[in-house]
Every structure is written in structure tokens, then in C-alpha cells.
Amino acid sequence: MVAPLMDVSYAEVAAQRVMDRADQLAAISESAGQLTRVYLSVQHLRANQLVAGWMAQTGMTTWQDAVGNICGRYEGKQEGAKAILLGSHLDTVRNAGRYDGMLGVLCALEVVAYLHQHNLQLEQAIEIVGFGDEEGTRFGITLLGSRGLTGTWPGHWLNCEDASGVSVAQAMVLAGLDPSRIANAERPKTDFSAYLELHIEQGPVLEEEDLALGVVTAINGACRLNCSFTGHAGHAGTVPMALRKDALAAAAEWMTLIEATTRRYGPDEVATVGTLSCAPGAVNVIPGDVKLTLDIRSPHDESLERLLNQLLAEGEAIAARRGVQFSAEAYYAIPATPCDAKLQATLAQAVSDVQGRCLSLPSGAGHDAIAIAERWPSAMLFVRCEKGISHHPAEAVIESDVALAVQAFTQAVTKLAGE
Ligand SMILES: [Zn+2]
Structure with a gap:
């Protein structure tokens, strides 16, 4: 069964919640007045806790995996069903904006919140992941969170050090994780049917086209x-x-x-x-x-x-x-990471339904989807950001764009998970 389309007033309330939660996450920073939240820091663990609380409110079971990703699962009609994975990252660059990464996790939460509120269970489960490291700010190596799920951490990563000489392995222990158990974060291919990541565009194309949303063809x-x-x-x-x-x-x-x-x-x-x-x-x-x-x-x-x-x-x-x-x-x-054609088509249909037309565009920046696409069909939905600015405190999105994003994302996920 496919869920009814989300009405506009519901989407507006959801978008307000997304903006409010982005502000709450932005307050969790190692430096006052700036947003910097790096992998395995005290702030990372606090952000995980906050997100886990929101996941629990929407009927999800939650856990922090062996590499420090925060994960949640909303069951399908039958317990243990295959899941659609939604997510993005919760770490930031230094003096960052508040939407790069976080917007994808927060909008994914709204998809599940909608299902939960309407008491809808789909054929497939939905899982959300807030990756612990995408930016590589602390250790100079990137995609540690998503490569945890694919089980493709190179052995030497544990020895990489931050600017203070703390290794990944030491930081894991300090964060309450066990470096000898990172393989436990790996998920079998059969767990997920697809990965969808919503992210700010980080470029000016959608703004130039006067569009809120676009579908990514490939990561360059x-x-x-x-x-x-x-x-x-x-x-x-x-x-x-x-x-x-x-x-x-x-x-x-x-x-x-x-x-x-x-x-x-x-x-x-x-x-x-x-x-x-x-x-x-x-x-x-x-x-x-x-x-x-x-x-x-x-x-x-x-x-x-x-x-x-x-x-x-x-x-x-x-x-x-x-x-x-x-x-x-x-x-x-x-190499380039092409997005899955069928998932792109589903996202494009949903985007056309909410904004009249869809623009497909490549992603000039890297994303968690690079790693995840090695194991699962993956696709990305882009949300316009002001002047294309990212990795900067001036990073901004428009609340009404977020409302459209929540509508389109919910529609696409519901369609895929309902099949
Ligand atoms: Zn990002």
C-alpha cells in the first residue's frame, strides 16, 4: 500500500521542525559561536544522542554502531524485512554551516515521522543512519562512517592521527568504542534494497534555475x-x-x-x-x-x-x-559514482510532482553515497542552498524548500518501500 501524499500544511510543520533541529544540532560544537563537530569527539556523541532521541520519538529502534554511526530502524509490515536506507553525515568541517549533512538526516526523520504518525507500515523497513565522519576534518581521511557500513576500512586507518597525535584507535576507545570490533559495523548486501541521501546542493545551479530540488545523476x-x-x-x-x-x-x-x-x-x-x-x-x-x-x-x-x-x-x-x-x-x-537509474527516476517523479518539473544535475562534491554505492543502489536528492555556499557559516536553505524536500522525499521513499 502506498501512503497518501503529504499535504502542504503537514510539510510546512515538518520543515519548521527540521529547521529547529538543525539549530539544535548546530549548538553542539567544540567552539562557541562557530560550528565544528568532528568524528569521535564529545560533541559527536552528544549529537548522536540527540538524533537517537528524535529517532525513538518516531517509533524507531536505535543503536550506535561499531564505528560510531547513529542508526535507527522503523519496521516494515514484517519484522526483519529488507530496508531502504536513508542518511547523511553529522560531522562538519571547521567553522561549518548547519545543513551540510545534517539536513539529510533531519529530512529522513520526517519521512519516518510521517509514516509513524499515520500508523503506516510499508513492505520494506526504513533505516536512517547519521554517519559519524564524511568530511575527514579530524583525521584527514574521509567517509569513515559509510565505509564502516560497507566494511571497507583500510587497516592503516586505525593508526591515522589527529593534530594532537591521537590515533583513530585511541579516539575510538575514548569514545567508548572497541577498535577491534569495527567489522561489526558492516552490513550485509541483503539488508538494504537502496540508499537515498538528501543533501544541500553546495553549488549555484538550482538557484540559477529557480528550483528548490534536483536529482543527482552522478557524483563527479x-x-x-x-x-x-x-x-x-x-x-x-x-x-x-x-x-x-x-x-x-x-x-x-x-x-x-x-x-x-x-x-x-x-x-x-x-x-x-x-x-x-x-x-x-x-x-x-x-x-x-x-x-x-x-x-x-x-x-x-x-x-x-x-x-x-x-x-x-x-x-x-x-x-x-x-x-x-x-x-x-x-x-x-x-572515478565517478553514477546514481542508480531506477532510483533517480523515482526521485525525479516525486520532485516533478511537488515542484512542477525536475532538473537532473551532477554532484561536484563528494558524499557518503560514493562509499555506499559500492554495495547498494544509491541516489541523491539535492536541495537548493543560498548562493551555492557551503562549508561556511553563511550556508542557508529556505524553509519552504525544505517543505518541498520533505514532501518529495517522503513520496519517493514511500513508493520504493511500498513495492
Ligand atoms: Zn556533506
């Missing part, structure tokens, strides 16, 4: 490279223009081409030169050596590779024409 893959142009340094007054091997002029030409080529290439690919250093670096010396970085992302691995090859070929061509050397070395690469 990324590649980062260290690049250089090497020419000849020389006297700015004595070397004629025709005889120069100016490394910075070559780099500048490449940068404008990176921008133009990537813009032409497609709507979803992005490429950025984020750092550039120039030597010798004097007003009266022709630059002989330039080092720069390239960050390139795409929701499609093949597109990323094709674009990257094109950009590198352009760099080579510029260098050859100018008689300088060009080099590029990749030092980081992560």
Missing part, C-alpha cells in the same frame, strides 16, 4: 595533476620578444584554452587551475619556470579522460609552438 569523478612549463629566464629589457621562451606566457595561453575548451566540451565537465607559481618571479625577469595545478571533474569517466587528453594535447602544442617544455603528472584520481 575527479583527477588532479601537477603541471609545469619550462622555458628560459632572461632579462626583461634585453631579450627581444621573438627570441623569448616565456613559461608564464605559455601557461597563460593554456589556461585560457582550458577554460574555453572545457566550456565547449559539455555542461557537466569542469576544469580549474587553482594554483600557479612563477620563477624566478621578478618584475624585470622573463619567467623561466611555471608550476600549476589542474583539477578536472566529470560525472562520466570516459568524458573526463577524453577532455583531459585534449587539454594535455593543447598544453603540448602550445609548448611546442613556443619552444618550451610542458609536463603533467596526475597525483589523485577518483
Whole structure:
């Protein structure tokens, strides 16, 4: 049986509760006046307790798992049924906003609250997880919470240390967890049929389109490279223009081409030169050596590779024409995470129902879904955030957008869990 559609006035009250709870969570911080809540801290455990209390109010059984995720389960018609997993993370960057991560957990709570209030049990159970670490703020390693569920913690993670020299293993003990039991957090593939994560967009696309909600097609893959142009340094007054091997002029030409080529290439690919250093670096010396970085992302691995090859070929061509050397070395690469097509379609239908149309867009930032998608079909619902700002205290969402999000999310989850 499919639940009746949530009416607007109910969604408004739910959205108020979400905003109020986001404020309550934002007050749990290691520093007054700022929001910083890191993995396995006292604040992390307090946030878990608060969320567990809210879960219990909506008829869920709750537990904290072996890596410190807070978990809740709302039974289906038959006890022990397969579940749909909803969630996001409860940790933050330093001096964070209050919605990145938390909004996904709080809206998931509203889905269950709605079912509970209407005394509805679906074919599938619903579980909610508040992941303990997605941002990697404390230990410099990310997705510790979601990789706990997939059982893919690399062995060396326990030895990683925070800025004070406390290891993950020591922090776990201090938090009342047993590092020898992290494998207990792993969930068998058969436990869940799907994972849905609601998250703020962290970009300006929905705002530009004047839409509250969008459905994620894929989490972008990324590649980062260290690049250089090497020419000849020389006297700015004595070397004629025709005889120069100016490394910075070559780099500048490449940068404008990176921008133009990537813009032409497609709507979803992005490429950025984020750092550039120039030597010798004097007003009266022709630059002989330039080092720069390239960050390139795409929701499609093949597109990323094709674009990257094109950009590198352009760099080579510029260098050859100018008689300088060009080099590029990749030092980081992560493949794209495509979202499940059927789940995307269900989310898109629900989004169209509540806001008239649906926009599909890639996610430029990483999410827990990267890890979870390795084991379970996963999809994401994006909520507009003001000016696309995130990881900053100015991070903001509109309450009426949250109301639409709760409506669409509830409809999609109900449909999937009712089948
Ligand atoms: Zn996040």
C-alpha cells in the first residue's frame, strides 16, 4: 500500500521542525559561536544522542554502531524485512554551516515521522543512519562512517592521527568504542534494497534555475595533476620578444584554452587551475619556470579522460609552438559514482510532482553515497542552498524548500518501500 501524499500544511510543520533541529544540532560544537563537530569527539556523541532521541520519538529502534554511526530502524509490515536506507553525515568541517549533512538526516526523520504518525507500515523497513565522519576534518581521511557500513576500512586507518597525535584507535576507545570490533559495523548486501541521501546542493545551479530540488545523476569523478612549463629566464629589457621562451606566457595561453575548451566540451565537465607559481618571479625577469595545478571533474569517466587528453594535447602544442617544455603528472584520481537509474527516476517523479518539473544535475562534491554505492543502489536528492555556499557559516536553505524536500522525499521513499 502506498501512503497518501503529504499535504502542504503537514510539510510546512515538518520543515519548521527540521529547521529547529538543525539549530539544535548546530549548538553542539567544540567552539562557541562557530560550528565544528568532528568524528569521535564529545560533541559527536552528544549529537548522536540527540538524533537517537528524535529517532525513538518516531517509533524507531536505535543503536550506535561499531564505528560510531547513529542508526535507527522503523519496521516494515514484517519484522526483519529488507530496508531502504536513508542518511547523511553529522560531522562538519571547521567553522561549518548547519545543513551540510545534517539536513539529510533531519529530512529522513520526517519521512519516518510521517509514516509513524499515520500508523503506516510499508513492505520494506526504513533505516536512517547519521554517519559519524564524511568530511575527514579530524583525521584527514574521509567517509569513515559509510565505509564502516560497507566494511571497507583500510587497516592503516586505525593508526591515522589527529593534530594532537591521537590515533583513530585511541579516539575510538575514548569514545567508548572497541577498535577491534569495527567489522561489526558492516552490513550485509541483503539488508538494504537502496540508499537515498538528501543533501544541500553546495553549488549555484538550482538557484540559477529557480528550483528548490534536483536529482543527482552522478557524483563527479575527479583527477588532479601537477603541471609545469619550462622555458628560459632572461632579462626583461634585453631579450627581444621573438627570441623569448616565456613559461608564464605559455601557461597563460593554456589556461585560457582550458577554460574555453572545457566550456565547449559539455555542461557537466569542469576544469580549474587553482594554483600557479612563477620563477624566478621578478618584475624585470622573463619567467623561466611555471608550476600549476589542474583539477578536472566529470560525472562520466570516459568524458573526463577524453577532455583531459585534449587539454594535455593543447598544453603540448602550445609548448611546442613556443619552444618550451610542458609536463603533467596526475597525483589523485577518483572515478565517478553514477546514481542508480531506477532510483533517480523515482526521485525525479516525486520532485516533478511537488515542484512542477525536475532538473537532473551532477554532484561536484563528494558524499557518503560514493562509499555506499559500492554495495547498494544509491541516489541523491539535492536541495537548493543560498548562493551555492557551503562549508561556511553563511550556508542557508529556505524553509519552504525544505517543505518541498520533505514532501518529495517522503513520496519517493514511500513508493520504493511500498513495492
Ligand atoms: Zn556533506
